[in-house]
Amino acid sequence: MKRTAVLTLGLALLGTLGNTLAQKTTLTIESWRNDDLKIWRDSIIPAFEKKYPNIHVNFQPLAPTEYNAVLDTKLKGGTAGDLITCRPFDKSLELYKAKQLDSLNDLPGIKNFDAVAKAAWSTDDGKTTFCVPMASVIHGFLYDKAVFKELGLKEPKTEAEFLALLNKVKAGGKYAPLVMGTKDQWESATMGYQNIGPTVWRGETGRKGLISGSAQYNKGGFLAAFQSLAKWKPFLPQGYQALAYPDAQNLFAQGRGAVYPAGSWDIGTFRGMNPKLDLGAFPPYSIAGQKCVIDDHPDIGMGINSASKNKEAARTFLNWVASDEFAQLYANALPGFFPLANVKYTVKDPVAQQFLSWRSQCGKSFRSSYQILSRNDNPNNENDLWNASAQLLNGTLTPQAAADLVQKNLASWYAPQKGK
The missing domain is CATH 3.40.190.10 (Periplasmic binding protein-like II)
Structure with missing residues (x-):
């Protein structure tokens, strides 16, 4: 009887542990790119969730003209998502200075970006990067x-x-x-x-x-x-x-x-x-x-809301954004928007590929x-x-x-x- 009770208790504990492990963390992304909604839902998010089944991603775009004001309100009210899509330069720098975006210097994937790519989402002295560069034009x-x-x-x-x-x-x-x-x-x-x-x-x-x-x-x-x-x-x-x-x-x-x-x-x-x-x-x-x-020219990046309760999952997502898998997906979903990571990817649109090839032929600036x-x-x-x-x-x-x-x-x- 004692053995049966112990076995029953053990199975119950395993079941509880299994349920805990199976629970998904939900990440919410704030963005101004409402024209990208279908691409995120149909292509980008399913690819990530297939690789990381315990993390669910919710892409939550706003109208471009409303994004800055609404995001500010959400951040101040504590209702903003875990991941913040970053406009280049001063607007995102203001968020970092207000302690609303985390430093990403210790994110492993950040090594995939050179100084020119990171400049739009770094402090003026270049020492701290607070958004992962996603794409340029x-x-x-x-x-x-x-x-x-x-x-x-x-x-x-x-x-x-x-x-x-x-x-x-x-x-x-x-x-x-x-x-x-x-x-x-x-x-x-x-x-x-x-x-x-x-x-x-x-x-x-x-x-x-x-x-x-x-x-x-x-x-x-x-x-x-x-x-x-x-x-x-x-x-x-x-x-x-x-x-x-x-x-x-x-x-x-x-x-x-x-x-x-x-x-x-x-x-x-x-x-x-x-x-x-x-x-x-x-x-x-x-x-x-x-x-x-x-x-x-840097166009779009992504950072972590400093108030997020899901920072480990958010870091997992951003490391994936810095990968060749994401670069391949994004570059072909949006021809003419080019991932900034120094990773290998190919672009199916022949004209977009021509633009991309200039990175190896010419110097680059913004x-x-x-x-x-x-x-x-x-x-x-x-x-x-x-x-x-x-x-x-x-x-x-x-x-x-x-x-x-x-x-x-x-x-x-x-x-x-x-x-x-």
């Missing part, structure tokens, strides 16, 4: 292969070849050589100045020089970038001053243009707008013999105004670059005047640039 040029074939054009490698190509398209009169408008201003800087600029200001050397005060917008490579951008003006579509971003996308998607200054995020857009459009891509061209440097330099509201360095680049292409500012405007405004508030 890459700048370059898309082109219509059918137009290139018709006109006998080749992908340009130098500025001279690029301008000669645009002249040939213009002479034909049938297509817009370079499809971009200036109405919304941001494209002039983002797909213009920040696209070709890193090559002439030598990427990270120039970008960090602005932060330290050793480089200025109206000298050297930063001035040269304005000078090169001004050469685009004769090749923009008729009435480009009134052309908004969606208008330019429509014009190119309809096969009415040859070259489109792009971000890789445009790949998916054009696939949806016109599946028959035969896209090609080439990287920023060499200027004055300089080796190409791409704008590999937009000059995004780290530290746009912390002032008015004047704001990012907004100044939009305005100056658009005015330059509209012909209302010379390259020197555009550069002087941006430099003067930066020097008006940013101490390392004062008096320069």
Whole structure:
């Protein structure tokens, strides 16, 4: 009888232990990417849960415009999820400084990211990283292969070849050589100045020089970038001053243009707008013999809510986000958004793969105004670059005047640039 009782008690204890082990930890992810909901639910989360069956993941997106305010309210009220999707640079840095995001320096997977990848989610001194870099977007040029074939054009490698190509398209009169408008201003800087600029200001050397005060917008490579951008003006579509971003996308998607200054995020857009459009891509061209440097701009990361009660499970998830398995899934679910981990993965979309291949061909940096330099509201360095680049292409500012405007405004508030 005693043996039977002990056996019964032992089986009961084992059953209780089994139930405990079988219980799932639920992780909730806060995100602004509500357009990604289906991808997370159908592809990313099932792959993780298959590998880690005791962790359940709930992806909880908000509208992009509401994310910052709602997230702040949730964090202050103690109702935010375990994992916080991180916007690049200052917003996420504010969360870390407020002790709402954990340091991830001791996360094993963080070693898969280099300093450029981590910069958008690290302290100013680079010593502490608080979000795992998930993906970036890459700048370059898309082109219509059918137009290139018709006109006998080749992908340009130098500025001279690029301008000669645009002249040939213009002479034909049938297509817009370079499809971009200036109405919304941001494209002039983002797909213009920040696209070709890193090559002439030598990427990270120039970008960090602005932060330290050793480089200025109206000298050297930063001035040269304005000078090169001004050469685009004769090749923009008729009435480009009134052309908004969606208008330019429509014009190119309809096969009415040859070259489109792009971000890789445009790949998916054009696939949806016109599946028959035969896209090609080439990287920023060499200027004055300089080796190409791409704008590999950080877009999205993920960190741990410091108030989370499920930190071990959250760390497990973030280590997986740093893996080649996640990189493979994410890169193919969202063509044009590229994982930042130094792991091996392949991209099925051929144009997205072209953009990705530039990482091994060119140096890499990111937009000059995004780290530290746009912390002032008015004047704001990012907004100044939009305005100056658009005015330059509209012909209302010379390259020197555009550069002087941006430099003067930066020097008006940013101490390392004062008096320069």
